Amino acid sequence: MSNITEIDSFLTTINTIQTNFSRYGYLIIFILGNIGSLLNILVLTRPNYLRNSCSSYILASTLPNLLIINIVILFRILATFGFDLTSRSKPFCKFQWYISHSMTLLSRTYILLACIDRWAMTSTIVRRRAFARIKISMIMISLAGMIWSLVSVHVLIGQKIIEGQCVPGSKAYAIFFNVYNTVLVGIVTPALMTGFGLVTIRNVKQLQNRANHRAQIIHTIIINQENHPNAVNKKSYDYQLLFMVLVQIFVYIITTIPFVMYSVYAVVTVYWSKSSVRLAKENLAMSIAYVSVLANFCLTFYIYILTSATFRKDLKRLLLHNRFIDKLFGNCHNPQVGPRPITNGIT
Template structure:
């Protein structure tokens, strides 16, 4: 009896502390992730739907990933926020929500990662010296691959909702064999296959870039006309290579934030038949929720990764919201731009403010 009482007094505060931390995560951390993710995904989509980005195949894959992330934020992250922080979880009372959440969350998180893998493969093909490989880096190819991949994985993952049921107020898998299969399936895809493919093509991309720099013709430096032509080509490709930097940085963030979750699934599979104490179960739940939170953060910060790592992305965002849409939306037809030629021959623009009455009076005078 003395051992039991000591066990209770030393472990109960630990369980309460872990539960309190998870509640505070739901009330404070997840609303922050939810807001950050919505703002970032919407801005990302607005920018990547501009014509200059829609003409780039890699941008199409990133756009598809951003749209998928928006669904993840507003379904998966929202459910976690309501469940952990406020005790509202429709998946514990509705079998439909239980199966829908598990199915849709799994597929969307997987698709978001696969689209980034496809973006890496696309950049590898674009930087290749092979004409045949570069032919795959086209918008028309991306428009076929993006919906095809979604259809394939939504079909393959149909086994997930069929094996989830509500037991004792929890949405969970009943069959032990399927639970082992599902953990291994998730671990192989998210923990090994996708990161390995990303790393391989990341190294191949950097190798192609180094080789392309070595093949620069040194005779161009002797001819000013050729130098100017080469400079124009470099300026045109600057956006391509900055998109490449975005992909490589996102790969690093993915490895940091997403790998702990497959590691937990591997641990859960190995220890599925172990008899665990209440403390160990609480620690397992706590570690699981921490890895899930890191996983969710990855889908919310992609836009901010692009902003911090890409100069062209920042310029295009400023042009979109300051010079084009927000500026014109606020001032409407009162503002127009007029070209202005300076003394040194450069072309600039001046902003002319004019209301409709002044414009009509000027036309009458003419």
């Protein structure tokens, strides 16, 4: 009898920890993610960023991030308060998983494309540098959106409500989904990001070592094969964007590790007979893995703030010099306008 009581007490403790970790973890991601994504849009829609192919990929990744934050994470927050729409409605179940899967893949693809863009931008081969153009980025952004929207359709078919939970409809599909997701998210994408990141760093070192030709090569890279008035100032944006992307790749890999470990474990143990204690521990591990991987979608803005002085400067300029503040404190900011003379009430 005492053993049963101890087990029940342990299960209650584990479930409470799991619920609170998910609830407050998702709430933090929801708040910070929305603030960061909106500020990202505010900065990245400035003219100097809109003309840059790399920043267009980063800006494009903000849309799937917002959908993940305001649909997937919001649904999960509601579930921790006992209002789980995905377990009550089959359409909600399928829709939430479809958005979760397609948008996470799309967001990661845009960051991968940004990494490939920096690799092309730092190349000394003219044909390769042609990839780092705004026209190419617009085509790739649209193409990636269409591809992942179609590839992710299998989620609409495979996800079902079983015993009050929105889960894969069969163990065979659960194995397929976990293997496919692990390979794609945990192996292929990080490997490509790391590979292009390392080659980009090598390209930058080669450019720095070619002292005699560096000025001409960097000038060619900076203008990005497009003539515009701000071309001279693009070097700082190009190389700071490169550093921003490389740091984001590192953060992505770190936050994805718990999810990959859990997915591998889930595949290996799918046919095992498990006790209630083991299932409770697995649910806690799953919550940690999902919060960790979803946190990646709220961190982008904060990574950019920490890694780019230009990004911080542009954000500060936008926040301090918007129209509302100019109207409210216009006289204070305008040195040509002096204090209003005292007229003793006579106008």
